[in-house]
Amino acid sequence: MSESQLSITDTSTTDMFYDAEEYLLSDEESSTDEEESEAGDDDVSSEADVSDNDDATDIQSTADVSTMRRVKLPCPSPDSDVSLWNILKKNIGKDLSKVAMPVTLNEPLNALQLLCEELEYSELLDEAAVCSDKYERMALVAAFAISGYCSTYHRAGQKPFNPILGESYECVREDKNFSFVAEQVSHHPPISACHCIGNTYEFWQDVRFKNKFWGKSMEIFPVGSVHV
Incomplete structure (x- = not known):
């Protein structure tokens, strides 16, 4: 900014501003310019037509490709x-949701995406919906309820990122025939809500955790409700 201001002040006004010279075109020159301008317009229109065709081709090609x-x-x-334990021992008796953790302990996803992982085995709900035996149907629903813990062994010691207030996440699974949407509805305390619609079921829940670390044990109280 300072250099540009100095250059402006150093430059004289006669160098910066000048009057345009009047120049009259002859009939031959004016006709030549008009032909060139018309030709240029034709070139622009032809290029626009080509670009429109390319866009249409791209849209048509991408429409045939399923979601990868x-x-x-x-x-x-x-x-x-x-060391996770070094961090936890300094916060004994505190609410861990309010403790700042190093970013290296985070998974490459947030809490809203983690909610969608609970529907990874949604085919159990599809089977339960058409099952005639009520006991088998209850067993399928119970298996779905605990299926969300299938990957916790390999991901212990990591946590998802906290969504900001009003953040949303949407997932449409053509292979499992469901559409899922989630939103962070509260920041303090952190509360997430989600809703999913499948072919044979409807699923929604709100999630909130209360947790404390006592040195040798950890207490986690899930507060919320799940509906299927």
Whole structure:
């Protein structure tokens, strides 16, 4: 800014502003310019037509491709030398949701995406909906209820990112025939809500956790309700 101001003040006004010279075109020159301008317009319109056709081709080609799901993350998890227990022992008796954790302890997803993982085995609900035996149906629903813990062994010691207030997440699974939407409805305390519609079921819940660490034990109280 200072250099530009100095350059403006140093430059004389006669160098910066000048009167345009009047120049009259002859009939031949004016006709030539009009032909060139018309030709230029034709070129622009032809280029626009080509670009429109390209866009239409791209849209048509992408419409035929089904949604692709990745099977692994684009980069490996970095090695962390942070000791989780050293952090926890300094916060004994406190609410862990209000304790700042190093970012290296976070998973590459947030809490709203984690809620959608509970529907990874949603085919159990599809089977329960058409099951005639009430005891088998109860067993299928119970299996679905605990299926969300299937990956906790390999992901112990990590936590998802906390969503900001009003943040939302939507997931449409064509392979499992359901549409899922979640939103962070409260920041303090953190509360997440989600809703899912499948072919044979409807699922919604609100999630809130109360937890405390006592040195040798940890208490986690899930507060909320789940409906299927």
